[in-house]
Amino acid sequence: MKNIVIIGAGPAGRFAAMDAAEKSNNVTLIEKRHIGGKCLNQACMVVCALSDVAKHVEQSQNFNDLGIVESEIKVDYAKTAAQIKQTQKKIRHIITAETKGTGVEYVRGEASVDADRKVVIVDDEDEYPYDKLLVCTGSSPLLPDIPGIENAYTYKDTLKFEQIPEKLVIIGGGSTAAEYANIFSSFGSQVDILCRSSFLKMLGDNEAEEYIVSNLLKNTIVHENVEIKEITDRSVITNYGEIEGTVLLATGVTPNSEIVKDIVEIDDKGHIIVDSHMQTSNPDIYAAGDVIGGLLSTPVSRMEGMVAINNIIGNEVEADYSLIPLTITLNYDVSYMKGDKVNNNGKQVSLPGAGGPGSFWNILNGKMGMTKENIDFESGKINNVLAITPSSNIALPYMIKIMKDGNDDDFSNFLEIHPTTDGIFKLAQYYKRYS
Template identity: 45%
Template sequence: MKVVVIGGGSAGRTASIEAAQIGEEVTLIENDKIGGKCLNTGCMVVCGLNDVAKFAINAKKFNQIGITDVNPKIDFEKVADGVKNTVGKIRGVITSETKKAGVNIISGKAEIREGFATVDGIDYPYDKLIIATGSQAFIPPVDGVEHAKIYKDILNYKKVPEKMIIVGSGTIATELAGLFSAYGTEVHILCRTSFLKDVETDIRNYIVEKLLKNVKIHENTSVSEIYPDGALTNSGRMEGEVMLAVGMNPNSDLVKHLVETGKKGEIIVNKRMETSHKDIYAAGDVVGGIGTTPVARMEGVVAARNACGVASEVDYSFIPSSISLYYDVSYIKSDEEGITGHIPGSAGPGAFWNVLDRETGITKVVVDKDGEIKGVSSISPSARSVLVYMSKFMKDGYKTYDFDNFVETHPSTDAVYKLMRYFSKFE
């Protein structure tokens, strides 16, 4: 059977490898760069920039304590070049990995019709088609919007901006604010309604008060016009480089004539990642769901398996989310009420010297009366790693008393197990 996958990002690349390993003939078509948004302009870029930001924050802190006399000057152009170089090496590795799995990679823009994907006049027939074309930044209809930058433009800066206005209130806006504030930029976040409205109040407060302490956040603020050197808001004119982070739009135009789409252009799928067309599947940002790389990979695997006749469904329960700042911010959100416990973060690697300022993070757990874990939130150097395993424990039905004999690796900044063991005493 011939399987064609459109899009070489997290969802598409994973789907192509899965289908090839099942034993099908797989062609992966990518219009730009293998690795998609996550590797080339998103998550990995933020990781690289955040490592430098953490260094800058620590250098300043150690100077204040008096244990060092270092005043690093950040050459942003060289930082950006280093990130590009590293990303390029990673891209080479995953491209080789994909080819070794038996996937035929084609570069170019595809056109889709019934039974065929066409690139540069060459037809690639398919029995099953998987659409994983991702998403792109939403550009609001505001006068002068052409003067604004988006996340894809970050690595094109020659120097750190003196002032930056970030329009948006979600994860991307938060991460950009943390990065450029650490680099010395005066940062303002403009939120049309509330800042990080999907994050629990105490976690959001810690972010605002501790991790974005030098960032000015303006809620209920709208932008009516953008200039090369600022923006006009309902509170007046503000000066600075304008960066847009107001959401994403699914890239579904390629197959809108073949499959059903929603109001925002997202391809409508079921839990098997099946579209309205019996031979077409979709996965990743293009389906408009949870826009994270692990979810895209999961959807890609499920799409590939079903396309190849192996029944599979996605499981969206207990999905961990994260925000990359000086500390990792990670959470498994719960809309259910329960018994809540929270403690400060633990002193340990990456947090030791912050004990002096009482800024070691925070951990929060929500459980029900039977000890079932309903939600976990953590801000610490290890939060992202810890929460992924908590997600697995929660999916598998672990309860607080299962942590009674838990033995941690020490030293660690994981405070989750402490709360679990505390709650287990009352079971």
């Protein structure tokens, strides 16, 4: 049995804590804010909740346009935010009970580390000795050095809006910018996205980016190669002029590594440096999740936490970053891959989205989405997949399993649920027709 202290009760820390406790270790999990971390309380779940409402608004408008349903949808944002907060509270209650039920000691308070004595001090009072320490302290919004930055909101503040902004200016060009543009444009805001370089460049696919802008983001103008001069309380001043609206930052995150900045090695961006076992330069301290950088997603953080805890308790494993599924949550999810084994060295084949749940009533307007695969026709291996469909966030992880363990021929006896809106499996099964 080991004394293990984990700082941070987000996906990385909480799952690691439960796993270690279930294996008869003495585990203390310390969190200074809310259990569930950024995902539940500020980011992923907030985006999912607001996106569900946005999808309903868009679907209702489409039904109106088709003459199927006569209704006028109006979103009460204050009530929406209040209901989200109530739901978060309920989830926190459930997962707190789940965590404690495995034998984890859950402690609320602000932690500091005394590495020489190998203790964690909470609120400058209580001390928790450790054999091994796991740091899962996550990240916070990155605030660029821009005059007037205090006038901007971040993802942490979106539930504080008293009403839907008439005009919204989003600074940033990644997934967070796209997701909030989708949400608030569906709610009726006029949205401007200001990108320092290009929009959604992490996709590496101009066709997909153009499809998203043209078909999924209504009432939205994307400005690229923008230099931000100043942010005021009602606008952003750029090298192209002044753009009015409530300002939302989507400029990335910065790691919360201050707690161990003088104890372990940290890179020039503040990320804790770890090896493939999640071990830091201090052999008794491990780290996982956003605080170490890399691909920032809940499943990746959870994987890193599990890798760390397995190595802490003596099971030597390494993190696998070969194929990572990622999704931009829009009215159609945009799912894509990153990782060491992802490439575009084969032949690119594509297929329009199919009619099915979530897309049937868009057949007549042609907004069906798309699926693209890069395939090596010699080996049958799939190199890369990108899908813009209602079911892509479900289908892509299955495809990754096939990519890791087999090839296209494994689909000869594969049975999916029908109807499905995704062309991933269809392309994989019948790719030779496109050669």
